[in-house]
Amino acid sequence: MKCLVALAAAAAVLGLGRPQCLPGRGSSSGRISTDLSGIADFGFELYRQLAPPQSPENFFFSPYSIWTAFTLVYFGTGGETAAQLQRALRVGDQATTLGLWRELEAKYQQRQANNKAYTFTVANRAFIHNNLPIRPCISNLLKTEVERVNFLDTLTLVAHINNFASASTKGRITEIVSADDLVDALMVLVNAAYFKGTWQYFFDAAATTPREFYVTPGDSVMTPMMKQATSLRYGEFDHIAARVLELPYAGGAMSMFLLLPMGEGTQGFASMVTKLNENNMQAVTLGNNLVKKDVDLLLPRFRLEQTVSKTLIPALQNMGIIDIFDSRKVDLTGFGPLRNITVDKAIHKAFVEVNEEGTEAAAVTAAILVFKSASSSRDDLPIQFHCNRPFVFLIQDNDTQNILFMGAFKNPRGRAQ
DSSP states (O other): OOOBOOOOOOOOSOOOOOSSSSOSOOOTTSOOOOOOHHHHHHHHHHHHHHSOTTOOSOEEEOHHHHHHHHHHHHTTOOHHHHHHHHHHHTOOOHHHHHHHHHHHHHHHHHHHHHOOSEEEEEEEEEEEETTSOOOHHHHHHTTTTEEEEOTTSHHHHHHHHHHHHHHHTTTSOOOSOOTGGGTTEEEEEEEEEEEEEEBSSOOOGGGOEEEEEEEETTEEEEEEEEEEEEEEEEEEEGGGTEEEEEEEBTTSSEEEEEEEESSOHHHHHHHHHTTOOHHHHHHHHSTTSSEEEEEEEEEEOEEEEEEEOTTHHHHHHHTTOOGGGOTTTOOOTTTSSOOOOOOOOOBEEEEEEEOSSEEEEEEEEEEEEEOOOOOOOOTTSOEEEEOOSOEEEEEEETTTTEEEEEEEEOOTTSOOO
């Protein structure tokens, strides 16, 4: 899945750098906390902002990719700009957050090297104009991300950035910026995330048949529904008004969680979505809260492609990120002697395909800085878990409890828009 965040910025040669590179104490014990509850809460809140429960449209995005891209922005901020990002992203001080960033990066790289059952990769890059005065310590701290480029050669740079996005997502997102996006640009911060996993228990393609999917209780449409009868971890939870089923990927490190509202129609879906947060989800996924049950599962086979552009900035503003979009208030002196750096445009691109074999998902996020002035069943019978009405799905890393991708399937007639 891909995401793009375009940031418009005006640069100046005034501003004083801070004496230390990233303020904060970091980890005094030498151990980095990998508590990712803040990322999950950021993702759930952003989902509610971007896809209100009453919306009839499908939706898919990577909260982790957007969080990572704006965390990269956070490293270069100061003052109230930094405080707003810190609160909205649910992170600690900048030094501690960089430690978490690196710890996650190393963990995912090590696990990928030792586990061929699935693919999950994350790539970050800060494309910075050759003449932009960036503090040397920032360049050193982010030496694997920073790449100095010539923003005057626009067409070459557009191709270079898009090639990075495409290579990082196995060709699922081939274009993240255009020449128009880079007019007067000075910096582009990019995150890309890619996942591909096969189910631990395959669906039999021969059993996939057209069945009714109820967009609303009174409106159904025929769609290919995959069928599986097996033993899976299942639970019913009043505190999120949902029935939950875990579909593990091969190797067990990653899972898809299906959340089917207990209530029918738009009101039932909205009741579930408004209750989603990290604490409530941990009460579902941790421990023995989900138990093995014989399950009769129906799940649509689907493919979604998502582009979010005009609504991403308003959504982030509603979450308290204000000054980064305002040239009169923004503080990006953490990057260097810069002023009036503002976020002008935000675009998020995402892709997911769910079929009988497994799931493929990708996301890219780029920041462009430019110059400006149900009910219970009997225990002895299979649980019916029929996703034949709107449902939410999450792709989670089970080790860190990190929600990597999130979406809602509501209508087989249309793509995510």
